[in-house]
Amino acid sequence: MSKKYNIGDTLEVVIEKIVPNGLGLSFVEDLTVFVPLSARGDRLSVEIRQLKGKTAFAKIVGILDPSESRIEPKCEYFGTCGGCNFQQMNYQAQLEAKVGIIRDSLSRIGKIEFDRDIPIVSSPEQLGYRLRAQWHADTVEKKIGYFKRQSHEIVVTETCPILDPTLEKTLNELQQNLEWETFLAKEINIEAAAGENEEISAFSAELIEPTREISIKAGGERYFFNARSFFQGNKYLVEELLTAATENAKGETALDLYSGVGLFTVALSKSFEKVISVEASSDSVGFAKKNAAHAKRDNIEFHKSRIKHFLNKDPASLSDIDFILLDPPRSGVKRQTLERIAEIGARSICYVSCNPSTLARDLGVLLQKKYEIKHINALDLFPQTHHVESVVRLERI
Secondary structure, three states: OOOOOOOOOEEEEEOOEEEHHHEEEEEEOOEEEEEOOOOOOOEEEEEEEEEEOOEEEEEEEEEEEOOOOEOOOOOOOEOOEOOOOOOOEOHHHHHHHHHHHHHHHHHHOOOOOOOOOOOEEOOOOOOOOEOEEEEEEEOOOOEEEEEEOOOOOEEOOOOOOOEOHHHHHHHHHHHHHOOHHHOOOOEEEEEEEEOOOOOEEEEOOOOOOOOOOEEEEEOOEEEEEOOOOOOOOEOOOHHHHHHHHHOOOOEEEEEEEOOOOOHHHHHHOOOEEEEEEEEOOHHHHHHHHHHHHHOOOOOEEEEEOOHHHHHHHOHHHHOOOOEEEEOOOOOOOOHHHHHHHHHHOOOEEEEEEOOHHHHHHHHHHHHOOOEEEEEEEEEOOOOOOOOOEEEEEEEEO
16 A cells, blocks of 8 residues: 655655756655755655655755765855755765766656766856856845745845855945835846956846946957846856867858857857857847957858747758857757757757756757767856756767
C-alpha cells in the first residue's frame, strides 16, 4: 500500500544531486522531494510545502548532517532574498552542479545523450562581479530592494555581495535619497547597469532622469550600452564568452541573431567578409551601430527586426550564410524559427544560452534538422546562483 503524505509533514532526506532551478533532489518511499537551498550530500529535516501527485517541494527545517560542500553564505539576506540560491555551496560544488544541470536538461528535455566533457570556465571573482541589477520599489511603504523568495514582497537589502561595488553604492543612495512623493505608481521597477570608471546607468518608466550611456572594454574593443539595452552581466568573463562563441569561426558571411549591442557582431566582423546583425530593440541596434563605427568595422549590415520576420522576409538572400550565431533570451527560440534557421543550411551554428532547459529543447530541434553537436562549453557568468551560460557549436552533417 502506498504511503500517504500531507502538506506540513516533516521528512528526513538525503540530497542526491542538484537539478534545474537549483533544487536538491531526494527520494523517500513513494515520493520524489525537491528541496531549495540544499547541497549534494546534505542530510536534512524538511517540511512538505507543496504536493503534486508523487512529487513534493519542501523547505529545510533542520540540517542533520551537512554536506562536505556546504558553507556559510556570504550574504546576510540569503534565504530571504529571492536572488542567490547557491551561496550554501563552496565554489567547486557550484560549478559541478551547473554542469550537472546542463547534462540533466540535455537528457531529460532534449533527449540528447551527450557523454563528452563539458568544460566550465570559472569566474575569477565570485562576488562583486555583477554589472546589472533589477530593483523593485514600493512607493507607499517607501521600500526598495529585491523580491523575497517566492513572493512579490520587497526585501530591503543594505548590501548585495554579488553586485559591482558601484551598483551596490547606487542602491544604497536610492534607498536614502529617492523622492517617494514624486511617483504616481505604487510599484516601480528600476533597471541598473555599471560600466567602467564607476559609470552607472539607470532606467525606470517612472524616472524622469535620462538613461545614461556607459561603456566597457572587451576583446580589444569598447562597447557602449545603457540600462535599457542588454549587455552581459559578469564583467570578468566577457572576453572568455567572446572567445568561446566566435573562436575559429570564419568565412564569407555570418548571421548574428538576437545581436543586442553588437558584442558578437563586432568580433565576427573581423573574421568574416560580411556580418548580418539582427535585433528587435531600437536602443540596442543604435548602440550596435555606434560600437561598429567605434571599432571601424564597415562590413556589417544592421537590421532592426524580430527574428521570425527577418528570416521569412527574403529567404533567398540568406542562401550563402556560412555561420549563424544566436543568443536568444531565456525563453529560447520558437520551433518554427529554429526550423527556418536550419533551412538556411549554414555549415556551422553557435547557440549561446543562459537557460539549459530551453537550450536542450532547441538543440533537440536542430539535431533533427541535420546538425550535430561539435562541443559544449559552459561559463559561470552567474556565481552564487543556479544560472549558467552555455555555448554550443553545431555543424551540418
